[in-house]
Amino acid sequence: MFGTRDLFIKGEKINQVAERRLDSYAKEAKELLRLTVQSNLEQERVIQIYIDFLEKKLQEDSQIFYLRRIYQQAKQVSQIIAYIWRWIDDATNPKQEIAKQLKKYFAHPTKENTNVGGNLENLFAANPREDNLEQNADEANLLREVFPNYNEDQNLIFPIFNKFERGEEVSGLGYLLTVDINSYQGNLSDTSINHPYLFIHTIPFPPRPQLSDATVTPDELKDWIENKIPGKYYADNLYIPTTST
Secondary structure: OEEHHHHHOOHHHHHHHHHHHHHHHHHHHHHHHHHHHHOOOOHHHHHHHHHHHHHHHHHHHHHHHHHHHHHHHHHHHHHHHHHHHHHOOOOOOOHHHHHHHHHHHHHOOOOOOOOOOHHHHHHHOOOOOOOOOOOOHHHHHHHHHHOOOOOOOOOOOOOOOOOOOOOOOOOOOEEEEEEEOOOOEOEEEOOOOOOOOEEEEEEEOOOOOOOOOOOOOHHHHHHHHOOOOOOOOOOOOOOOOEOOO
16 A cells, blocks of 8 residues: 555654644634533533534544554554664663563564464553553553653553554454564555455564664664654654554
């Protein structure tokens, strides 16, 4: 369908459009509230007017916000991979163990007796913002290490994939996760005859190049891991994988 590097180039513009739409919604909603209050309508009628207004706006702009969700999801997966690359060989830092644990999900996305990509889905299903988790608690702790500002930064999406995207809400619909060890660029592709109802998300997890100025440096990886700039959805360094989520 499309490669994510090409798509993300448009990401900042999409983010700006979405922010303008949200500002516009707030102004329109405020004016709508003023008019409905002045009209002395019953509370239930006012609520229904609001619901109709929001449904109309969401329908009009669902594509914009869907694209922004894809961009943000992909950024977070890319940052997880950057975290693995940055710390996997640093025996002097306790983050090495976190990186080793995270690597297992990408190196072995499917475990025995699970759905294709089921092991990787466990990581993407975790929600570090929730306490006392009955499922995916270990994965949530790992994500807390990668995204220490998980509570403060509301741009972060958790779980990275929701139940519908993971195919749990409507059986047979959602994403099929695959990992490509031969590419630095992910891909979102159409359904196939083998999986007629699942969009195929290919996440790149190539061997890390030797860290150097000729490829990617530890500082560049660190800067990308810590990047919180809204609308900045892909790393400037082309050796840092651009993921498809």
